[in-house]
Amino acid sequence: MNTANTANTAKGARARARTEITAAIKEAARGQLAAEGAAKLSLRAVARELGMVSSALYRYFPSRDDLLTALIIDAYDSLGAAAEQAHHAAADATPLERWTAVCEAVRGWALAHPHEYALIYGSPVPGYSAPQTTVPAAARVGLLLIGIVRDAHEQGRLTGHALPAELSREAERMTADLAPDLPPEIVTALVAAWAQLYGLVGFELFGQFNRVVEDREPFFRHAVVRLAHGVGLEP
Amino acid sequence: MNTANTANTAKGARARARTEITAAIKEAARGQLAAEGAAKLSLRAVARELGMVSSALYRYFPSRDDLLTALIIDAYDSLGAAAEQAHHAAADATPLERWTAVCEAVRGWALAHPHEYALIYGSPVPGYSAPQTTVPAAARVGLLLIGIVRDAHEQGRLTGHALPAELSREAERMTADLAPDLPPEIVTALVAAWAQLYGLVGFELFGQFNRVVEDREPFFRHAVVRLAHGVGLEP
DNA sequence: CACAAAAGAGAGCACTGCTCTTGCTTTGGA
DNA sequence: TCCAAAGCAAGAGCAGTGCTCTCTTTTGTG
Numbered sequence: 001m002n003t004a005n006t007a008n009t010a011k012g013a014r015a016r017a018r019t020e021i022t023a024a025i026k027e028a029a030r031g032q033l034a035a036e037g038a039a040k041l042s043l044r045a046v047a048r049e050l051g052m053v054s055s056a057l058y059r060y061f062p063s064r065d066d067l068l069t070a071l072i073i074d075a076y077d078s079l080g081a082a083a084e085q086a087h088h089a090a091a092d093a094t095p096l097e098r099w100t101a102v103c104e105a106v107r108g109w110a111l112a113h114p115h116e117y118a119l120i121y122g123s124p125v126p127g128y129s130a131p132q133t134t135v136p137a138a139a140r141v142g143l144l145l146i147g148i149v150r151d152a153h154e155q156g157r158l159t160g161h162a163l164p165a166e167l168s169r170e171a172e173r174m175t176a177d178l179a180p181d182l183p184p185e186i187v188t189a190l191v192a193a194w195a196q197l198y199g200l201v202g203f204e205l206f207g208q209f210n211r212v213v214e215d216r217e218p219f220f221r222h223a224v225v226r227l228a229h230g231v232g233l234e235p
Numbered sequence: 236m237n238t239a240n241t242a243n244t245a246k247g248a249r250a251r252a253r254t255e256i257t258a259a260i261k262e263a264a265r266g267q268l269a270a271e272g273a274a275k276l277s278l279r280a281v282a283r284e285l286g287m288v289s290s291a292l293y294r295y296f297p298s299r300d301d302l303l304t305a306l307i308i309d310a311y312d313s314l315g316a317a318a319e320q321a322h323h324a325a326a327d328a329t330p331l332e333r334w335t336a337v338c339e340a341v342r343g344w345a346l347a348h349p350h351e352y353a354l355i356y357g358s359p360v361p362g363y364s365a366p367q368t369t370v371p372a373a374a375r376v377g378l379l380l381i382g383i384v385r386d387a388h389e390q391g392r393l394t395g396h397a398l399p400a401e402l403s404r405e406a407e408r409m410t411a412d413l414a415p416d417l418p419p420e421i422v423t424a425l426v427a428a429w430a431q432l433y434g435l436v437g438f439e440l441f442g443q444f445n446r447v448v449e450d451r452e453p454f455f456r457h458a459v460v461r462l463a464h465g466v467g468l469e470p
Numbered sequence: 471c472a473c474a475a476a477a478g479a480g481a482g483c484a485c486t487g488c489t490c491t492t493g494c495t496t497t498g499g500a
Numbered sequence: 501t502c503c504a505a506a507g508c509a510a511g512a513g514c515a516g517t518g519c520t521c522t523c524t525t526t527t528g529t530g
Contacts, residue, residue, distance in 0.1 A: 014496060014507070038358070039274060043487065055489080056509050064487065122358025123273070124441055135446075167457050170450035178447070191448060192435065192458040198443075199434020200427065206359055208433075211370075212413070213426060215405035222402050223427040230465060249476075249527065278518065290520080291478050299518065 022060050024050060026074065029067055033115045038068065068119070073137050075116040080140025082109040087144050095152035096225070096233050102144050103197055103224040110201045117205060121198055142194055146179050149190055149231060153182055158232040160185035189231045196227060257295050259285060261309065264302055268350045273303065303354070308372050310351040315375025317344040322379050330387035331460065331468050337379050338432055338459040345436045352440060356433055377429055381414050384425055384466060388417055393467040395420035424466045431462060 028049045032041050043064050047054040061067040086105030090098045110117040120138070152158050163171050163185045171184035179187055200223055203209050204216055213219050263284045267276050278299050282289040296302040321340030325333045345352040355373070387393050398406050398420045406419035414422055435458055438444050439451055448454050 018507090042485085044485080053510050054487080055511075058488075059508060118358035121437075121441070121443075123353035138443075161461070164453065164457055167450075167453040170448070170454060173450075174448065188454070188457070189461065192454070192461065195438035195443070196431035196434045196458075196462075198438065199431040202356075202437065203430035203433065206356070208356075208373075208430070213405070213409065215402075215408075218399065218402040219405060219423070219427070222399055222423065223431075226396070226424070226427065226465060227431075230461060253476090277516085279516080288479055289518080290480075293519075294477060 018060070021050075025057065025060055025067070026070055029071060030074075030116075033071060033119070034113070037115050038119050041068070043067070069134070071116070072119055073134050075113070075120050076134060076137035076140070078113070078116070079106065079109050079120070080137060082106075083141045083144055087148075094235070095148050095155070095157060096228050096235050098148045098151075099145070099228045099233060100221060100224050102141065102148065103227070104221065106141060106197065107201050107204070107220055110205050114205055117201070121202060122206070145190060145194060146182075149186060149233065150179060150182060152233050153186065157234050158183075158186060159234065160232050161189070163188060186232050193227045193231050197224065200224070253295070256285075260292065260295055260302070261305055264306060265309075265351075268306060268354070269348070272350050273354050276303070278302070304369070306351070307355055308369050310348070310355050311369060311372035311375070313348070313351070314341065314344050314355070315372060317341075318376045318379055322383075329470070330383050330390070330392060331463050331470050333383045333386075334380070334463045334468060335456060335459050337376065337383070338462070339456065341376060341432065342436050342439070342455055345440050349440055352436070356437060357441070380425060380429060381417075384421060384468065385414060385417060387468050388421065392469050393418075393421060394469065395467050396424070398423060421467055428462045428466050432459065435459070 025046060028046045029041060031049075032045060041064070043057050044054040046067075047057050061070065083102050083105045086101045087098055090101040093101070110121075149158070160183050167188065168184070171188045174191060175182060175184040175187040178191070182190075200220060204213070204220070209216065260281060263281045264276060266284075267280060276299070278292055279289040281302075282292050296305065318337050318340045321336045322333055325336040328336070345356075384393070395418050402423065403419070406423045409426060410417060410419040410422040413426070417425075435455060439448070439455070444451060
C-alpha cells in the first residue's frame with residue numbers, strides 16, 4: 001500500500017497502473033459507501049462501475065473486508081487531516097480555541113462524510129478486528145488533543161481534579177503511555193473527553209438527537225467548551 | 236355449535252401460536268445476532284433453525300429490516316429495564332449514587348449484549364430510519380437520568396453553569412420539551428452528558444480503548460462521576 | 471359441516487462474495 | 501533479443517442471500 005511512494009515513477013507502467021486501478025476501486029467504493037452505506041457496498045457493483053468483471057477485483061483486494069479496511073484507513077486519515085488542518089489554522093489561538101477548532105473539525109468532517117464516520121466510529125463490521133495498520137491513522141486526532149493540552153500545561157493554564165485511589169494505577173499507566181509530561185488526572189480526563197467528543201458527534205449523526213436537539217451547532221460548541229473545562233483547560 | 240367459550244382463551248389457539256412463533260423467531264434471531272452480528276443475520280438461517288422454510292417467515296415479519304426493527308425495540312426495552320432495575324435498587328441513595336448506578340447498568344448491559352448495543356447505538360442499518368415506534372423504548376434511560384437530576388434539584392443539590400447567549404433559545408426549547416421544571420443550563424448539560432455517556436460506552440465496546448484504557452471499570456466510574464459533576468450534581 | 475382466512479411448502483428470480491480455470495499481456499533476466 | 505515467469509482480465513460456477521409467487525394444507529368460525 002504505502003510502499004509505492006518514492007519509486008513511483010521508477011516502477012514500470014504495470015505498477016503504476018496497479019496503484020491507479022487500486023485508487024479507482026477505492027474511489028468507486030467510496031462513492032457507493034456515501035450513497036448506500038457500508039452494508040450495501042457490493043464488489044460486483046464496484047466492478048461494474050469500473051467496467052471490469054468482479055473476479056478481477058480480487059487481484060487488488062483479497063476480499064470485501066479488505067476493501068473496507070482500506071477505506072477505513074483512508075477515512076481515519078481524511079478525518080485526521082481535516083482536524084490537523086483546522087488546528088493549524090488556529091495555531092496562534094489559545095489552547096481552548098484550538099481545542100474547539102479541532103472538535104468542530106471532527107464534527108464537520110463527520111457531517112460531511114457520515115458513512116465513512118459510521119465505518120470508523122460505528123459498530124465494527126462482522127468478524128473484523130481493527131488491524132494494527134489502522135492505529136497510526138486513528139491516533140491523529142487524539143495526538144492533536146494531547147498536544148493542545150500539553151501546551152496549556154506548559155503555559156500553566158491547567159487545573160486538574162483529584163483521582164480516586166482505585167484509578168491511580170491505571171491513570172499512571174495511561175500517562176506513561178500517552179503523555180508522561182502531563183499529570184495523570186489530566187491524562188485521564190483527556191481520554192474520557194476524547195471518547196465523550198465522539199459520543200456527541202455520534203448521537204447527532206446517528207439520529208439520537210432527532211426531536212431532542214434541534215440547533216446543534218451552538219449546542220455542540222458549548223458542550224465542547226465544557227468538555228475542555230473538564231480536562232482542565234481554562235479560558 | 237359446541238362450546239361458545241373462548242372467554243378464558245380470549246385470543247384463540249391460532250393467535251397464541253402466532254405470538255409464540257413470533258417470539259421464537261425473535262429468539263432465534265437474537266441468537267444469531269449475538270453470535271455473528273447484525274450484518275450476518277440471515278432470515279434463511281433463522282428459518283432453518285426453527286425447522287421452517289424461509290418463505291414462511293414472511294408471514295411474521297414482512298422483511299429482514301422489520302425483524303431487525305423488532306429486535307431494536309426489544310434491545311431498547313431490555314437496556315431500559317436493566318437501567319430502571321439498577322435505579323430502583325439504589326432508590327434510597329444520593330442522586331449522585333443513583334446516577335452512577337444507572338450509568339454502570341448501561342455499561343454492564345452493553346458489555347453483556349454487545350451486538351444488541353451496536354444495533355441501537357452503532358451505525359444505523361442501510362436505508363433504515365428509526366421508526367417512531369422505537370422512541371418510547373429509547374427514551375427510558377434518558378427519563379431516568381432526568382428524574383435523578385430533578386430530585387437533586389428539588390433537594391437543592393444542583394449548581395449550573397452559565398450558557399452562552401447563542402444557545403439560550405435552543406436551551407429553552409429543550410427545557411420546555413424535556414423538563415420544564417429544571418433550569419435550562421442544567422437540561423443542556425444533561426443532554427450533553429447523556430450523549431457523552433454513550434461515547435464512553437461505545438469506545439470501550441467498539442475497541443477504541445484497546446491499548447489505551449486497560450482497567451476500564453474504575454476509569455468508567457470516575458468518568459461518570461465527573462459527568463455528573465458537569466451536570467451540576469454535587470456529592 | 472362448509473368456507474374463508476391463515477399458514478406452510480416449494481420453486482424461482484436477481485443478487486451477493488468468492489474460487490477456479492483459461493487465455494492474454496507485461497516484465498525482467500539470460 | 502528472446503522467453504519463461506509473473507501479473508492480469510475474463511468467464512463459468514458454487515453456495516448463499518432477500519424476497520415473491522403459487523399451490524396446498526390447516527384451522528377457526530358462521
